Amino acid sequence: MADHTPKSYFEEKIAKKLANTPDLAKQVNGMYEFNITGDAGGVWTVDLTKDPGSVVSGGAPAGTTAKVCKVTCAANDFMNIVTGKMAAPMAFMSGKIKVNDVSMAMKLQKVIG
Numbered sequence: 117m118a119d120h121t122p123k124s125y126f127e128e129k130i131a132k133k134l135a136n137t138p139d140l141a142k143q144v145n146g147m148y149e150f151n152i153t154g155d156a157g158g159v160w161t162v163d164l165t166k167d168p169g170s171v172v173s174g175g176a177p178a179g180t181t182a183k184v185c186k187v188t189c190a191a192n193d194f195m196n197i198v199t200g201k202m203a204a205p206m207a208f209m210s211g212k213i214k215v216n217d218v219s220m221a222m223k224l225q226k227v228i229g
Contacts, residue, residue: 122152122191125198126160126171130227134162134169141169144223146183149176154191162227185220189213198228 134140144164151159163170165182176184189197193212196202204225207213215221 120195120199121156122150122160122194123156123158125195126150126162127173129198130162131171133227134164134171138168140164140226141167143226144169144220146185146220147176147180148220148224148227149184149186150194151186151188152191152194153188157191164227183217183220185215185217185224187213187215187221187224204229 141164146164148162148164149159150162151157158173159175161172161174161176163172163176163182176182189207189212193202193207197204197207197213202212204213208215208221215224
């Protein structure tokens with residue numbers, strides 16, 4: 117993957133992982149709304165409420181009844197986490213990644229790892 121940006125990571129790598137791991141949706145049963153800030157940032161939603169999961173650009177649909185874990189992270193920190201240069205728990209403890217649902221955050225590594 118020549119283009120190492122959050123957009124390419126969500127739309128290529130995570131989309132491929134969801135297609136190759138159909139039971140991931142059953143394990144998580146919720147949505148992750150990623151708000152990636154800074155250069156190359158954006159908002160993506162990983163929907164794991166039905167098999168197989170999906171990745172869409174933009175926020176979680178208004179009025180959804182699914183559990184939504186909002187994840188906020190700077191683009192460079194996000195890329196360091198997903199490429200293994202920074203451990204997700206350390207990023208969380210140092211405030212580099214913010215989540216509103218810790219129980220869903222515990223399953224996040226299955227999705228982005």
